[in-house]
Amino acid sequence: MSAGLEVVLRAERLSKSFGGLKAVQNVSFTHYAGEILAVIGPNGAGKTTLLNLLSGVYRPSSGRLELLGQDITHAPMERRCHAGLGRAFQVVRPFPEMTVLENVTVGALFGMPGTRLPEARERAYDLLERTGLADQADRAAHELTLLQDKRMEVARALATHPRVLLLDEVMAGLRPGEAAEAVELVRSVRDGGISVLFIEHIMPVVRDLADRVVVMDGGEVIATGSYREVTAHPQVVTAYLGTEEGLGA
Numbered sequence: 446m447s448a449g450l451e452v453v454l455r456a457e458r459l460s461k462s463f464g465g466l467k468a469v470q471n472v473s474f475t476h477y478a479g480e481i482l483a484v485i486g487p488n489g490a491g492k493t494t495l496l497n498l499l500s501g502v503y504r505p506s507s508g509r510l511e512l513l514g515q516d517i518t519h520a521p522m523e524r525r526c527h528a529g530l531g532r533a534f535q536v537v538r539p540f541p542e543m544t545v546l547e548n549v550t551v552g553a554l555f556g557m558p559g560t561r562l563p564e565a566r567e568r569a570y571d572l573l574e575r576t577g578l579a580d581q582a583d584r585a586a587h588e589l590t591l592l593q594d595k596r597m598e599v600a601r602a603l604a605t606h607p608r609v610l611l612l613d614e615v616m617a618g619l620r621p622g623e624a625a626e627a628v629e630l631v632r633s634v635r636d637g638g639i640s641v642l643f644i645e646h647i648m649p650v651v652r653d654l655a656d657r658v659v660v661m662d663g664g665e666v667i668a669t670g671s672y673r674e675v676t677a678h679p680q681v682v683t684a685y686l687g688t689e690e691g692l693g694a
């Protein structure tokens with residue numbers, strides 16, 4: 446990835462402290478259009494805090510963040526969403542009593558102000574087809590399996606018309622066959638023209654899915670590059686030594 450490609454997200458020296466703890470320190474990276482970018486790192490590295498800075502849950506203590514050339518460093522979540530940033534959560538938070546179709550329709554209404562209900566429902570139904578959930582449209586959200594929940598969460602995020610989709614450990618808790626399906630879903634999202642940034646602990650998933658990888662440790666970026674490059678980086682090997690996830694893949 447190099448000059449000339451459109452930049453969708455640019456983080457410049459982003460930092461976030463909680464009291465005296467520097468959870469994210471001077472993190473810089475560039476995310477190019479059409480790219481699947483992984484953020485990895487051992488427990489406590491600062492990945493979730495970074496995702497929260499990107500999506501607007503937290504404001505940075507310092508640094509700058511650009512989405513499609515716009516400064517969104519201090520923008521509220523809603524403005525980020527309308528500017529093209531979508532997020533699917535690790536802990537799926539649907540409206541449990543509403544149907545799957547209704548849940549995704551809410552995403553379509555929220556993401557595109559001025560959208561009328563029939564249009565939003567139509568878009569939601571299209572997304573259920575794309576995410577393999579059309580046959581679950583009329584079920585209550587709380588009846589879904591974990592994989593179906595994750596599909597729905599991706600559909601809800603896609604309903605907001607993102608240019609960049611942030612995924613927070615969507616593979617967590619899935620069986621290997623299910624994870625393979627989720628990998629295919631993420632690829633199909635990218636093939637549909639949406640850039641994807643994901644946090645993931647499962648290294649084979651990172652290897653199979655990521656075009657580039659940003660590695661964090663102790664709040665800082667310690668390596669950026671292809672999967673092969675970063676997993677051969679001495680600082681990355683050291684960071685993962687003795688951790689549960691290891692670098693086994």
Ligand SMILES: Nc1ncnc2c1ncn2[C@@H]1O[C@H](COP(=O)(O)OP(=O)(O)OP(=O)(O)O)[C@@H](O)[C@H]1O
Pocket residue numbers: 463466467468486487488489490491492493494495
């Ligand atoms: N709201 C908060 N208040 C205080 N400290 C926090 C808060 N959120 C995170 N931290 C601390 O910031 C550091 C980075 O945490 P973070 O959750 O971002 O790491 P992570 O890489 O996502 O870890 P994991 O892989 O275990 O989810 C940790 O030391 C954590 O305890």
